[in-house]
Amino acid sequence: MFNSLINVAARRLAGAVPTVLLLSMVVFFVLRALPADPLALLLPPNATQADAEVVRKALGLDRSIIVQYLIWLRDALSGNLGNSIAFREPVMRLLANSLPATLELSFVGLAFALIISIPGGLLLYGTRGTFIESVLDVIVVCMLSIPSFLWAIFLLLGFGVMLGWLPFSGRVDPGIVIPDGTGFLLIDYIVAVQWGYWQNAFSHLILPAMALALGFSPLVIRVLRSSLLEASEDHYVTVARQRGLNERQIILKHMLRNSALPTITLIGAQFGFLFGGTLLVETIFSYPGIGNLMVQAVRNHDLPLIQGIALVFCITTLAINTVVDILYVVLNPKLRRA
Amino acid sequence: MRSPRVVIGGAIVVAMVICAVFAPQIAPNDPANQDLLNMLLPPMWEEGGSADYPFGTDSLGRCILSQMIYGARVALFVGFVAAIGATLLGTTLALLAGYFGGWIDRAISHLVDLWMSLPPVVLSVTLMVGFGTGVGNVILSIVLVDWTRFCRVVRSEVMVVARKDFVAAAKLLGFGNIRIILREILPSVTPLIITLFTLQVGIGIIVEAILSFVGLSVPADVPAWGQMIAQARNYMYQAPWGIILPIIAMFVTVLGFNLLGEGLRVALDPRLRKRNI
Numbered sequence: 001m002f003n004s005l006i007n008v009a010a011r012r013l014a015g016a017v018p019t020v021l022l023l024s025m026v027v028f029f030v031l032r033a034l035p036a037d038p039l040a041l042l043l044p045p046n047a048t049q050a051d052a053e054v055v056r057k058a059l060g061l062d063r064s065i066i067v068q069y070l071i072w073l074r075d076a077l078s079g080n081l082g083n084s085i086a087f088r089e090p091v092m093r094l095l096a097n098s099l100p101a102t103l104e105l106s107f108v109g110l111a112f113a114l115i116i117s118i119p120g121g122l123l124l125y126g127t128r129g130t131f132i133e134s135v136l137d138v139i140v141v142c143m144l145s146i147p148s149f150l151w152a153i154f155l156l157l158g159f160g161v162m163l164g165w166l167p168f169s170g171r172v173d174p175g176i177v178i179p180d181g182t183g184f185l186l187i188d189y190i191v192a193v194q195w196g197y198w199q200n201a202f203s204h205l206i207l208p209a210m211a212l213a214l215g216f217s218p219l220v221i222r223v224l225r226s227s228l229l230e231a232s233e234d235h236y237v238t239v240a241r242q243r244g245l246n247e248r249q250i251i252l253k254h255m256l257r258n259s260a261l262p263t264i265t266l267i268g269a270q271f272g273f274l275f276g277g278t279l280l281v282e283t284i285f286s287y288p289g290i291g292n293l294m295v296q297a298v299r300n301h302d303l304p305l306i307q308g309i310a311l312v313f314c315i316t317t318l319a320i321n322t323v324v325d326i327l328y329v330v331l332n333p334k335l336r337r338a
Numbered sequence: 339m340r341s342p343r344v345v346i347g348g349a350i351v352v353a354m355v356i357c358a359v360f361a362p363q364i365a366p367n368d369p370a371n372q373d374l375l376n377m378l379l380p381p382m383w384e385e386g387g388s389a390d391y392p393f394g395t396d397s398l399g400r401c402i403l404s405q406m407i408y409g410a411r412v413a414l415f416v417g418f419v420a421a422i423g424a425t426l427l428g429t430t431l432a433l434l435a436g437y438f439g440g441w442i443d444r445a446i447s448h449l450v451d452l453w454m455s456l457p458p459v460v461l462s463v464t465l466m467v468g469f470g471t472g473v474g475n476v477i478l479s480i481v482l483v484d485w486t487r488f489c490r491v492v493r494s495e496v497m498v499v500a501r502k503d504f505v506a507a508a509k510l511l512g513f514g515n516i517r518i519i520l521r522e523i524l525p526s527v528t529p530l531i532i533t534l535f536t537l538q539v540g541i542g543i544i545v546e547a548i549l550s551f552v553g554l555s556v557p558a559d560v561p562a563w564g565q566m567i568a569q570a571r572n573y574m575y576q577a578p579w580g581i582i583l584p585i586i587a588m589f590v591t592v593l594g595f596n597l598l599g600e601g602l603r604v605a606l607d608p609r610l611r612k613r614n615i
Contacts, residue, residue, distance in 0.1 A: 019455050030468035141600060145593040147544045149551065150585050153567070157578060276457025280548060284571075294460065295552055298467055306467060313460045321455075
């Protein structure tokens with residue numbers, strides 16, 4: 001089993017390298033089509049033509065676009081993604097500071113989505129053919145029509161502003177020290193044994209993570225329901241029924257396990273959807289992650305930063321897909337020897 | 339075809355199309371007109387509201403109801419045109435990949451995988467930065483992002499159809515490849531394409547709103563739902579209606595397309611009709 005896991009991981013990684021290269025090329029060339037001149041943002045208003053030329057040369061913007069890409073690639077491979085034009089800081093440092101926040105938010109969002117959709121899928125399956133199912137079905141179609149950024153606005157207005165139950169800005173209350181560590185506050189505060197701060201960080205995560213989860217869970221609920229429906233016609237279920245197991249045992253012990261596979265595949269394939277949702281959700285909750293950073297970079301026409309963030313989104317999505325593939329092999333005994 | 343989903347979804351879609359087409363006749367006010375004496379008015383059913391502005395006014399004193407009605411124009415135009423583009427591009431590539439197989443299939447499938455390794459929102463935002471703002475570019479970026487959805491789903495259906503006996507018969511009769519694709523295969527996958535198209539209109543409307551929200555879509559003076567949401571966000575503590583109403587407009591429209599698409603999926607696919615999913 002261990003061998004096949006390494007096989008899957010190696011095959012995935014070998015495929016990922018050309019993907020990242022090609023996408024970085026697409027992003028690079030698309031951004032060079034930009035009608036606005038990025039130099040205009042870099043220079044003070046009283047700069048002369050000669051000043052502009054100096055900066056243009058220093059940034060390599062006078063060379064051909066292919067040479068520019070190769071220079072960018074060489075630097076990127078040595079861990080240098082250039083400097084952000086608006087923040088005047090290395091892109092790498094900005095990314096290192098904000099990526100953990102986004103990953104933490106996405107994982108908590110995914111956990112919430114599972115907490116909503118596993119019981120949801122079971123409930124839809126359990127009520128199949130009844131009136132309750134059609135009501136639940138309408139609710140799921142309604143949920144499908146609300147993207148996560150609209151959930152974010154609703155949750156912020158309802159639970160943040162009107163009811164005042166939960167905080168809705170940033171990662172922790174102002175004044176709380178963010179520790180040096182992994183950047184994942186839920187881990188760092190446990191390591192530092194600061195339970196109060198941990199609660200504070202978690203309460204800041206609830207609303208934005210819930211917005212991501214509510215946008216994502218209708219997809220999961222539907223796949224889970226249809227795979228449960230398919231499983232219910234399988235041989236092993238009939239056999240289990242004939243053995244006299246009760247329906248609850250059959251669902252929880254046998255069918256749920258088998259339905260996990262298509263559900264995990266969907267989560268892997270659609271993780272980008274949840275991950276991309278962080279762009280607006282983080283902006284709405286002033287949450288300092290790479291989604292928020294991307295929106296700011298776009299508003300500032302900050303090309304090096306946009307390029308760097310797009311690259312990070314691409315690599316992270318591929319990494320998640322690899323993990324999902326490995327998980328798939330772990331959970332599916334049929335694939336282990338292949 | 340008479341399922342409640344098709345009827346309700348279809349009714350919502352028709353109502354929205356009427357709003358968009360007859361916006362100048364339906365809207366009570368000019369959506370661009372700024373009544374600076376009546377800024378951030380609440381809707382007429384709240385205290386302080388006025389019957390002149392049934393849904394109240396925004397921070398510049400513009401009529402919210404009129405902006406919502408005119409906003410349907412941008413939403414539906416972008417949604418429909420982008421869906422047509424994504425359908426044409428995605429279906430063409432899917433037909434080629436699914437019918438010919440071999441290296442054509444591998445090349446197209448690799449392209450789809452490559453495209454899907456960036457979150458769709460990130461890809462469309464990046465494309466918009468490169469292209470610049472404007473309705474035409476919004477449509478272009480939605481087409482360039484969402485064709486993969488069609489390509490993936492339609493391709494696997496084409497592969498199934500291409501193995502059927504009637505396709506083999508057509509080949510034996512000496513029909514050309516193009517004729518087989520257009521006359522034999524395309525009609526068999528058309529129900530699927532209609533369903534995907536309907537759902538895509540809703541997705542396009544959401545993407546347009548997201549791009550408006552980031553400030554990458556239409557110019558600020560064109561009424562659009564995403565723009566209204568983004569502007570009203572700054573005042574949502576004093577005037578929550580300004581943000582809730584355009585959200586409802588968007589939700590109802592997208593729901594209409596989703597209901598219609600889901601209803602059509604069941605109505606056009608006899609296998610699903612029996613199972614009643």
